[in-house]
Amino acid sequence: MSQSLGRALQILKSLGEGERSLDQLAAELGVHKTTVLRLLRTMEAERFVRRDSAHRYRLGSQLFALADVAREQHVVRQVAAPHLRELNQKTGQTVHLAAWENGEVIYVDKLDSVRSVRMYSQVGVPAALHCTAVGKVLLAAQPKRQREALLATLDYKVYTPNTITDADRLRDELQLTKERGWAQDKAEHESFINCIGAPLSDSTGRVVGAVSLSVPDVLLNYDQVLELLPELLATANAISADYN
C-alpha cells in the first residue's frame, strides 16, 4: 500500500535483529542504497533510528519510548499483569499471556520461570495455533465460520513427534478445549515442555486473551502440571473479573 513506508518498517525489523550498515540494509531489501539512506534519514530525524560513529544503524530511543507506551496501552496486558505475577510466583513456572492481533495470536507478555529454564517464545511474536496452549484456547473460542477457515488454511508445521498435523485431530482437540475450558500442549511445540492454557473473557463473555503455564518435564511431569490447573483457572477468572 505504501511502498516506502513498508520498506522503512522492514528496516526497523531488520535493525531489531542487530545493527546494520547501509549496504547491508540495501542488500536485504533489494533496493538501491540511496533509497535506504533517505528512509534512514527520515527515521533518524525522529529518533526512530540512530547511527553510531562508524555509520552503523540501530534502533533509536523514540522507538523505546513508544514501545513502553504501547505496553501500557495494551489493556489486557495491563489488567492481567498483577495476576500473572502472582501466578508466576505461586507456581514458579513460566507464564504467558497471548491475544489476537490482526488474525494472529501474539504473545503479549511473558514471565520467566524462577528456575530460568529457557523457552523459545518471545513477546510480540506470533504463536503457532495448532500446537500451543494459548493458540488452542483462542482458536477454540473463535466463531465457527472463522475457526473452520483457519483450520483449513493453517500450516500444520511439525515441531515435535506430538505435534497435531491435521485439521480433523485439531478440531477434536478444540472441541475438548471448549468443553472443559482449558487447553493442553503435551510437548507438541517444544519437546520436554508441557503447557496448560485458559481463556480470558470480558464482561460480555467474549474471549479476549489467554494465559498459559509452561513447565519442562525435568521439573514436573504432565500429571503434576495438571495439579497447577486450579491456580491457572483461578488466575484466568480473576483477570476476567477485573476486565470491565
Added chain:
Amino acid sequence: MSQSLGRALQILKSLGEGERSLDQLAAELGVHKTTVLRLLRTMEAERFVRRDSAHRYRLGSQLFALADVAREQHVVRQVAAPHLRELNQKTGQTVHLAAWENGEVIYVDKLDSVRSVRMYSQVGVPAALHCTAVGKVLLAAQPKRQREALLATLDYKVYTPNTITDADRLRDELQLTKERGWAQDKAEHESFINCIGAPLSDSTGRVVGAVSLSVPDVLLNYDQVLELLPELLATANAISADYN
C-alpha cells in the same frame, strides 16, 4: 526527505499519546484521511499499529517486540543495569542513565525511588543539557569545539529560579564538573529536586554515558545528597570497569 514515512512516524508518535480515530489523525497531520488510511494499513500489516473493533487505532505489538530485542543491544544499558539496580537499592533514590544519541542527551534507563516520588523524566526522551546533572556531565565531556558550538546554540530555557541561563555561567559550571568528575543540579530543572551525576567511560577513557541520583529535598537536603556521592562514583566506576 521521505514524506510518507515522515507522516507515518508522526502517526506513531501521536498514537503514543493515546488511541486515535482515522479522522483525528488526518486532522492532526493536515492531510486527507485516505492518505492516513493507507499509511495505517501498511503499519497494521506489520503489526506496528493495531485497530480495535471500533476502528480506533493504537500502537501494535511489533513495537514492543523490537524494543525488547534492541534494549538488550544497548550495551551501556546492559552493562549498567545490575549496578544501577544496586545503587537504587542502596540509596533508595531515583537513578537515571543517559547517553548521547544524535546530538542529544537521551534518558536510556530509569529506576524509580522506592519512595515513589514522581519525577518528570522519561526513558527515550531528551534531557535538557543546561540544567540536569547528566546533561552537564555529558556536555562537559564533549570536545571543546562541539561543546562551544552547543553552548552557543543551546536554548537556555528557564525551569526554576536556579536554572543557569547563559553560556558563560554554564561554561564555568562545566569546567567545575570536569575538574571534580561529577555534576550537580541544585533544583535547576525541577524545584525541590537536587541531583548529582557522574560520567561513564569505556576502556579508552571516552565518556559513553552518565548516571545520576535525583532526590527531592523533602527527603534529603543538598548536603545530605552529597553524602551519596561516594556511592554514585563507585557505581560509575564499576560500570566503566565492566564496559570492555
Added chain:
DNA sequence: ATGAGCGTTGCGTATTCTGCAATCCCAATC
C-alpha cells in the same frame, strides 16, 4: 425508516521517490 458520521474504494494527476552516475570523504597503504 432515515440520516448522520465514519470508513472505504476507484481513479486521474502530479508529486514524490527511486536508481543511476558522479562526487566526496575518510582511512589505510605504499
Added chain:
DNA sequence: GATTGGGATTGCAGAATACGCAACGCTCAT
C-alpha cells in the same frame, strides 16, 4: 605525503507511487 579504495553522499531526470477528490457503504442512533 600521495594514492587508492570502500563507503557515504548528492543532483538529476524519469517514472512509479502516493495523493486528494468524490462517490459509495456501512453502522449506529434517532
